[in-house]
Amino acid sequence: MSQVVSLELEVAQIIVEALNLDVDPSAIEADAPLYGEGLGLDSIDMLELSLAISKKYGFQLRSDDKDNVRIFSSLRALTEAVGARRTK
Amino acid sequence: MRVFVDGVAVNGPGLPDWEHACRVLSGCAPYTAAPAVMPAAPQLPAGERRRASLPIKFAVDLAAQAAAHAQADPEELGVVFGSANGDLHTVHQICEALAQPEREVSPTRFHNSVHNASAGYWSIAVKAALASTSVAAQDDTFAAALLEGVMQVRAEGLSIMLAAYDVPGPPPLACACPTLAAFGVALVLRPAQTRMSRWWLEASVREGPPVATPMTVPELEGLRAGVAAARALPLLSAMAGQKPSNVDLAYAEDRRLHVELSPCA
Amino acid sequence: MEPLVLTHYTLTNCLGPGIAATRQALHQGTSGLRPCDFMDIALDTFIGRVDALEAVEIAQPLVAFDCRNNRLAQWALSQDGFELAVRDARARYGADRIAVVVGTSTSGILETELAYRIRDVDSGQLPSSFRYRYTHDTYSSAAFVRAYLGLQGPALAISTACSSSAKAFASAYRMMAAGICDCAVVGGVDSLCGTTLHGFASLELVSRRPCRPADATRDGISVGEGAGFALLERLPVGGGQAPVALLGYGESSDAYHMSSPQPEGRGAEAAIRAALERAGAAPGDIDYVNLHGTATPANDSAEDCAMTRVFGNATPCSSTKGWTGHTLGAAGITEAIIGCLCVVDGFLPQSLNTEELDPDIRGQVLLESRFVPVSRVVSNSFGFGGNNCALVLGRAS
Numbered sequence: 001m002s003q004v005v006s007l008e009l010e011v012a013q014i015i016v017e018a019l020n021l022d023v024d025p026s027a028i029e030a031d032a033p034l035y036g037e038g039l040g041l042d043s044i045d046m047l048e049l050s051l052a053i054s055k056k057y058g059f060q061l062r063s064d065d066k067d068n069v070r071i072f073s074s075l076r077a078l079t080e081a082v083g084a085r086r087t088k
Numbered sequence: 089m090r091v092f093v094d095g096v097a098v099n100g101p102g103l104p105d106w107e108h109a110c111r112v113l114s115g116c117a118p119y120t121a122a123p124a125v126m127p128a129a130p131q132l133p134a135g136e137r138r139r140a141s142l143p144i145k146f147a148v149d150l151a152a153q154a155a156a157h158a159q160a161d162p163e164e165l166g167v168v169f170g171s172a173n174g175d176l177h178t179v180h181q182i183c184e185a186l187a188q189p190e191r192e193v194s195p196t197r198f199h200n201s202v203h204n205a206s207a208g209y210w211s212i213a214v215k216a217a218l219a220s221t222s223v224a225a226q227d228d229t230f231a232a233a234l235l236e237g238v239m240q241v242r243a244e245g246l247s248i249m250l251a252a253y254d255v256p257g258p259p260p261l262a263c264a265c266p267t268l269a270a271f272g273v274a275l276v277l278r279p280a281q282t283r284m285s286r287w288w289l290e291a292s293v294r295e296g297p298p299v300a301t302p303m304t305v306p307e308l309e310g311l312r313a314g315v316a317a318a319r320a321l322p323l324l325s326a327m328a329g330q331k332p333s334n335v336d337l338a339y340a341e342d343r344r345l346h347v348e349l350s351p352c353a
Numbered sequence: 354m355e356p357l358v359l360t361h362y363t364l365t366n367c368l369g370p371g372i373a374a375t376r377q378a379l380h381q382g383t384s385g386l387r388p389c390d391f392m393d394i395a396l397d398t399f400i401g402r403v404d405a406l407e408a409v410e411i412a413q414p415l416v417a418f419d420c421r422n423n424r425l426a427q428w429a430l431s432q433d434g435f436e437l438a439v440r441d442a443r444a445r446y447g448a449d450r451i452a453v454v455v456g457t458s459t460s461g462i463l464e465t466e467l468a469y470r471i472r473d474v475d476s477g478q479l480p481s482s483f484r485y486r487y488t489h490d491t492y493s494s495a496a497f498v499r500a501y502l503g504l505q506g507p508a509l510a511i512s513t514a515c516s517s518s519a520k521a522f523a524s525a526y527r528m529m530a531a532g533i534c535d536c537a538v539v540g541g542v543d544s545l546c547g548t549t550l551h552g553f554a555s556l557e558l559v560s561r562r563p564c565r566p567a568d569a570t571r572d573g574i575s576v577g578e579g580a581g582f583a584l585l586e587r588l589p590v591g592g593g594q595a596p597v598a599l600l601g602y603g604e605s606s607d608a609y610h611m612s613s614p615q616p617e618g619r620g621a622e623a624a625i626r627a628a629l630e631r632a633g634a635a636p637g638d639i640d641y642v643n644l645h646g647t648a649t650p651a652n653d654s655a656e657d658c659a660m661t662r663v664f665g666n667a668t669p670c671s672s673t674k675g676w677t678g679h680t681l682g683a684a685g686i687t688e689a690i691i692g693c694l695c696v697v698d699g700f701l702p703q704s705l706n707t708e709e710l711d712p713d714i715r716g717q718v719l720l721e722s723r724f725v726p727v728s729r730v731v732s733n734s735f736g737f738g739g740n741n742c743a744l745v746l747g748r749a750s
Binding site: 232235 | 394449458459462465466468469470472477478479483485486489490491492495496499505506507508509510511512513514520523524526527528530531533547548551552553554555556604605606607608609610611612619620623736737738739740
């Protein structure tokens, strides 16, 4: 459990750093939507985030990936995808 | 070509805003060197602000201050931004990324890398949907931008938000492309006198030799010579002086832009 | 507005050097796009690369300006008798009465990219041979063109991304209207580099295939490179190419997003309407519109919204980026000159590479080229920052 939580916090930190967000990573709610409302992210942010995730965890996320809507739906979903697909 | 100046903004080392700059440039207060203030640019929507680079925020803040000084609705102003080098920070980050084996360019930095990024962010911030341009002419960028602004006012009957700014790049680019300090100026230009019009200016291109009006305070002359946007300083001094005056700015390598300036009655 | 005549013009891009190469490719329907073979850039995409630039030698006194972007500018200037035409103009007007207005987006950034690859390991310094001011500086190509042509009039670099060299016409018009020059060399140049190829790839805006404007399955641009220049004069003096005039221009901003167009094309519409108004032309007076037509889903859809609001669906239109790729800061001049060729040749180019027209696109996109009399055309150019420019070009009567 603690490993999942720490990965979630790590991913939250990547989101905050990559997008220069003015929020505390631990304050990002696990199930809140990343896109649109909530953090106020748009399609460029999703591309920026994909780049940061691929650099850190060694797997590609292209926006034409059918799973992308689900993967980027929330911090929890993104963390699960990182956990499942990471190569580093 | 006569235009009216309704508002002015300045930001540079020891010249944090027009009010203070006006006192220094008119000789009422001594010049004290201090680093230029890097603004937070609260005018930008949150989503744009976190993506905006240092030079973008610097330029947007200048424009906002000039609009406020002119009590102008920024939506109604055409936009002319000038910068000798644009955003060297973003160029540096992109070129650094391209020198790595993965060559992964940040999409945000790429869209910030265009020379008109500052003008674009400004138009988004204030919903300015009129013509917008972004120009460069090395050391003569301020003169070229001023001339473009004046010609737009005259040819189109538009009111113009004119801004010229330069921000030093990070090393190693800073050595290849030296800029002494961050400096910027913004003017609101009008085709006809309004109740806010403070000065009128008449601009004309003259034959060489390109002898530019210098600054008498050595530190300010150093700034003028060391930053392209700071070539505006003699004009700002004339504005601060509140009396009719003539200023020459080097333009197009071997000519000069002659500016006659006078306070509005 | 007072029409200004393009008395001479020249164009170089992946279709080849000079007007003849572009004209022949347009008439024959042959694209200049090819799988990416630019330097060591390994991207799965098609590009519009100009052959032989590697072999172009910058004129001796100007070697400090040597870089891909200025080589491309010189390569274009040396075609179509353009230098001779400028020499004649210089004799007529005087070097100090001829302005130079050059649009470029990335200038010689490739030089900086290459310099960063060979930074000193210890100090991080760039190599001493690196000359930023003469290569990458935004004004470098304007300074080079001015020096190469021996001109001493007003000079300006315009850098508003992909509308840059369309806006050069507007600025040159204002200079002539203000009387600070009697004629102007206007144009633009942009060349391939890692910044734009990798940058557009990072935005997922490049296609893996040759770009397919207005196609139902379009999926992005093909990055190209090119240069073009025109001599703008009040009245045609002497011979020159069949004259076409700049009749109007319109400029606007989306004020919406840095890298996505306003979805309903509101800014594009404002620019087109302003250009028509300045030309004193009604939408029905326009025989053809050369679209910005980058072949990204967003651009072509937004532009079509603007088109149909202004023109309905009766005005033939097409993008020529299937031939040249997107030449970015040079797109405005490239497509303005293609517009001139349309008028001179009585030719309307098809939307090359478009296989299945997007059913949501309502404009009359030409799927086949045709020869018909053409009097007036509009050319659209839109750039990052929501920067829009439209030009009206037509027969100089």
